[in-house]
Amino acid sequence: MTSTLPESVKADAQRWFAEYWDPDLPLGQWWQLLADSGWAFPSWPEGFGGRGLSSAATKAAVQARREAGAFGPPNGVATFLAAPTIMHYGTEEQKRKYIPKIVNGQEIWCQLFSEPGAGSDMAGLATKAIRDGDEWIVNGQKVWNSGAQWAQYGILIARTDPQQPKHRGITYFLIDMEQDGVDVRPLKEMTGDAAFNEVFLNDARVAESDRLGDLGDGWRVAMTTLSHERDPDNAGMGDTAAFGEIDLAESVGEYSATLSSKNDGFSLALSGGVTRVLEGVTSQFEASEDPKVRQKLASILEMRRTSRWSGMRAAAKIKSGGQPGPEVSTLKLLGSEMGRQIRDVGLESMGAHGMLYGQDAPVDGLFHAYSMFTPAQSIAGGSDEVQRNIIGERVLGLPREPGEKEQRELPWSELPRS
Numbered sequence: 285m286t287s288t289l290p291e292s293v294k295a296d297a298q299r300w301f302a303e304y305w306d307p308d309l310p311l312g313q314w315w316q317l318l319a320d321s322g323w324a325f326p327s328w329p330e331g332f333g334g335r336g337l338s339s340a341a342t343k344a345a346v347q348a349r350r351e352a353g354a355f356g357p358p359n360g361v362a363t364f365l366a367a368p369t370i371m372h373y374g375t376e377e378q379k380r381k382y383i384p385k386i387v388n389g390q391e392i393w394c395q396l397f398s399e400p401g402a403g404s405d406m407a408g409l410a411t412k413a414i415r416d417g418d419e420w421i422v423n424g425q426k427v428w429n430s431g432a433q434w435a436q437y438g439i440l441i442a443r444t445d446p447q448q449p450k451h452r453g454i455t456y457f458l459i460d461m462e463q464d465g466v467d468v469r470p471l472k473e474m475t476g477d478a479a480f481n482e483v484f485l486n487d488a489r490v491a492e493s494d495r496l497g498d499l500g501d502g503w504r505v506a507m508t509t510l511s512h513e514r515d516p517d518n519a520g521m522g523d524t525a526a527f528g529e530i531d532l533a534e535s536v537g538e539y540s541a542t543l544s545s546k547n548d549g550f551s552l553a554l555s556g557g558v559t560r561v562l563e564g565v566t567s568q569f570e571a572s573e574d575p576k577v578r579q580k581l582a583s584i585l586e587m588r589r590t591s592r593w594s595g596m597r598a599a600a601k602i603k604s605g606g607q608p609g610p611e612v613s614t615l616k617l618l619g620s621e622m623g624r625q626i627r628d629v630g631l632e633s634m635g636a637h638g639m640l641y642g643q644d645a646p647v648d649g650l651f652h653a654y655s656m657f658t659p660a661q662s663i664a665g666g667s668d669e670v671q672r673n674i675i676g677e678r679v680l681g682l683p684r685e686p687g688e689k690e691q692r693e694l695p696w697s698e699l700p701r702s
């Protein structure tokens with residue numbers, strides 16, 4: 285039996301990467317090799333791109349890959365939200381149908397949760413799914429759906445019983461995005477990119493066999509999805525955010541070079557590569573010796589350490605089959621605060637160059653693209669205010685928001701709506 289101690293896992297991984305890593309391979313072939321070997325997502329089960337390894341052993345394996353300079357597995361909504369949720373709640377058939385094409389990067393997924401009238405109050409969602417024989421007919425509007433313009437599938441929550449209280453009448457589905465009833469319209473952001481979309485569902489169809497979890501249990505399934513958003517064993521596993529068109533026939537080397545040259549703040553925030561860019565900026569402008577800059581860098585480092593600790597606690601709970609609690613909110617808050625501090629210290633270090641934008645700006649405008657994206661970090665995945673509410677109520681024991689308890693009991697159809 286092979287040892288799962290981190291040192292021997294690292295040695296195994298090093299041997300494997302030394303033998304197989306080749307930047308001239310087509311991207312699709314490399315991702316398939318990674319998935320088949322289990323080095324793609326080492327903490328995931330065998331047969332699904334992983335080896336069922338512990339957090340520590342996973343870290344050792346990822347380190348071995350990075351030291352070998354080998355390109356990572358696909359990374360995006362498919363890998364950090366859809367796949368873990370399908371593995372948790374899916375039937376064997378659903379797992380076999382969807383996971384293999386997620387781990388080898390063939391299929392891109394998006395998340396269809398938020399609505400124009402239901403963001404922070406996600407449980408108030410109005411998109412309806414009505415049963416029709418072996419299928420469900422879905423009608424409604426979703427919004428802020430990252431990568432939906434490129435997605436083949438979506439994880440969707442919809443109301444299946446308006447007579448139940450708002451958290452109870454929701455069901456979770458896996459929906460085919462490439463059908464006539466799904467209309468995706470990109471939204472342009474202040475960064476200049478259109479990473480997210482609004483999605484109109486007009487008599488869209490979902491097979492009953494693509495319902496994930498029990499009827500009316502969608503809220504619980506959705507909470508599992510959101511808890512994985514910050515699982516450190518998943519997030520940042522790939523060196524890339526899988527947004528945009530992906531050509532699996534292109535060589536890994538070419539694809540990786542295109543990604544590194546992309547001025548995309550969203551990808552940089554997701555891949556966690558921004559601290560490397562910040563180091564480059566502070567040394568280019570000789571700011572690393574400035575006591576004020578050093579103080580801020582120390583504070584960022586401190587937050588990184590704390591967030592790693594909270595992340596490990598959350599990951600341990602997920603692994604033991606539980607739901608992580610308020611530590612996920614702490615992680616989320618630390619993430620947005622770090623983003624703001626990184627932005628400020630980087631722009632201050634540049635002096636007047638901080639006012640430039642695009643190709644004229646230092647480091648090809650990459651840091652500026654990230655700076656424009658930072659406000660999004662305190663909104664995406666639940667706003668900072670909402671995370672503070674959770675910490676206030678669940679950690680500090682503060683009273684719940686006025687009227688919330690009553691609203692939880694009333695049928696959704698009787699709730700006041702604007």
Ligand SMILES: Cc1cc2nc3c(=O)[nH]c(=O)nc-3n(C[C@H](O)[C@H](O)[C@H](O)COP(=O)(O)OP(=O)(O)OC[C@H]3O[C@@H](n4cnc5c(N)ncnc54)[C@H](O)[C@@H]3O)c2cc1C
Pocket residue numbers: 394395396397398399400402403404405427428429430431480660661663664665666667668669670673685
């Ligand atoms: C970059 C990015 C990517 C995203 N990707 C996706 C995606 O792929 N799929 C998806 O479904 N969604 C996605 N979202 C949407 C995101 O989940 C929502 O924007 C978020 O939940 C907030 O909802 P909202 O925008 O409707 O704001 P609202 O809920 O309308 O909030 C508006 C303001 O009111 C505050 N507020 C609301 N309720 C309270 C309260 N109870 N107490 C105190 N303050 C409150 C909020 O903090 C916020 O400042 C994305 C968002 C961003 C920014």
